[in-house]
Amino acid sequence: MSARRLPVYLVLDTSGSMRGEPIQALKVGVQALISTLRQDPHALESVHICIITFDAKARVLSPLQSLEDFQMPLIECPQSGPTMTGAALEMLCQCVDRDVQRTTADHKGDWRPIAFLMTDGGPNDTALYAQMIPEVQKRPFASIIACAAGARAKVEPLRKLTANVFNLETMDGHSFAGLFQWVSSTVSSGNRSMGATSSITLPPPPAEIQIVV
């Protein structure tokens, strides 16, 4: 019998503005997140990671796979181009519909998935973005965490998506390290008994992250 999975979707902005230090810091942050989770026995047995990146288009960079088998993919960004956040949400919904196992008579369901969206801009495909918000909210996420990174990130569209919006003022290695450390504690506390309706309680964010209220 295989253990029930805790699917974790990392939806990451790789548009041109992330080039340079931000994308390097993001890569290191994701790598650190994975390493930290590997030291958490519950996470090591249950967490499955999927990485979706988006710039001019959205793509599944790394399909859902166990933390045990996960290998860091190459994260790259183009010189320039639009930020198709709506397309990324559409892809997220497709992945959740396909990947996440619900309870049946013969199979126990997965834990409710967690989605983490990081962007340093605003959606260029605003119509699709608006259309996908109710679709994402229909999916059984235990938690959707959105992070607006850097000064140019637009917070308003993220607040329409989730109540958990955080602002990362700078996009250097230190900030991303703090952010992903916090994401890992969120993931670690994700697989606990919870009521049918309640969502998980987020641990307090680190100092670098501003909570957008």
Add this chain to the structure above:
Amino acid sequence: MQLTPQRPNIQDIPAFLRAMAEALEKMHVEQRAHGGIVEGALKDWLTTTEDSLDEERFRAAAKPADQLPDDPLQADVLCFATYCIGVIAGTSAANAQPFMATHHQGKEWPTEFLQLLETLAKQDATPRVSISDLSRALSTPIALESVLEPEPAGNSGTPLVKPAHQMPAVRIALRNATVGKPYSYEPGVIASKIAETLGHDPTSARISHLQLPEDCGLAFDQLTGAISGVPTRAFDKELSLDYVPSLSASSITAKVTLLINPDPLSLWKDLPPPADAPYQKPVLAHSEERLGPYRIVAASRRGRSHANKSEFRDDDYAIGYAEETGWLVIVVADGAGSAIYSRRGSQIACDVAKTRLLTVLNSAQHNQAEALYLQHRDWQHPEVKKALRQCLYEAALLAHHKLRAEVAQPTETLAPPPTLRNYDTTLILLVMKKTGEGCIAATFSIGDGGAGILPHVGEGIPLTKADSGEHAGQTIFLTFDSTVANSEANLESRFHSAHTQEFAGALAMTDGITDPKFPSDAAFADPAQWAALWTELQPALTSSQALLDWMNFFSPGNHDDRTLVAVLPSLPAAPDTQ
């Protein structure tokens, strides 16, 4: 300058490349500028304009000049590569940059392609480059990260042309391993995978050396290229590997990453719960006793997930026996991990429900079910069942109200003031009685976990239906008004009863046991799965300490608190041997 080469015939390309390589070599030997020599070579093969080739643009075609390697030959090879792409693609050299962007998304040239060009540049007597090699190298998926080996320190004395084994290396990742889990690569698999990626012949490639860390539990077989073993320690390392593309070729040293996950079992910590927290509860509890015709073995232990975070055991259980009427009362409850005072919630639920059931069932006056049974002489009679159901429901309802009372007036000083949801707990009530006509058992359950009775050792009858959601961890609790609603639908869904002729045992347990032992709802409903669990439990039922030890079993992903109460027929006392 504008080169407008005609696309050469496919079969001409190796010769073209050879000519270009000769031109480069000559240029370096004679230390002459690029323009004349290279253009001379090109003109032999291509129709060009009258413009002459200038060195600056030759270099700029490949990369911004400041990004070119310091080694002049390497730099020329990169520029040369750009030209070759242009030639093969039928585009002009000036357009090579866009071509690069289109076909390689701005990535480095595939290592093997550069290597082929470098081979040419070294003027091997018989270049091994064929157009199919080139095109295969060009289409190399970039899954293998191409890296040029860093320049060795103090290399001023190194020859211009490097020996083959220092040529550009590839970085390869082996499949992740886990401590304690057998791991293997079949003979030749690694070599042929690298060969396939690089466009070599997989049948002749081999790995001549792989440096695995000492005492890591894995061994590399130099003869077959297999890896096998059981990893003994976790690490994430870059290892050195020597790859030999063919029998006649010399080896290429590459970096290989290998990650060994720790054994999850070794990561669990066993931390005591905080001594100054309210509602203290021991992390272990167990008991065994003889009550009437029964022997009861019970144990409850804190789950690894709680021990790891210095949290309390949230499960609880209570057992009682109504001496007057012979009713046995078993209660198990599982406090929700997400509720901070659920350990108290489960304790209140167990104590209150047990006390209430004992009071009611032990008195002929209050025990409607008993009275109705005497009238109908049938435990399955609707009126009898309904009376039993009411008796169980009222116990649950009383426990619900006691939780509310605790919220209103906590027995300990709590800050901030608690809410009802802080005491979330499941509740399973099991009552049973042996009569001359067999055994009657009835349950009332809220949430997950479950109870069942075994008429024979080979068959179990599940007596509860878990409230489970679409996803793991979703259940409902005694604290919800809906679970104690006085509606026919609610009561009927929570009540189950059975009347069996024989009795071999009964079990009541929390989801810490049911999740790993009954992997699906279908399994929980399967009498054979109950029989299998009963068989597995037999050695553990010799004492409650043995049961507590058994409960420490390891099941990936199942680390909740575990509570199990087993009811067995009491063996007759051993006859006096005197």
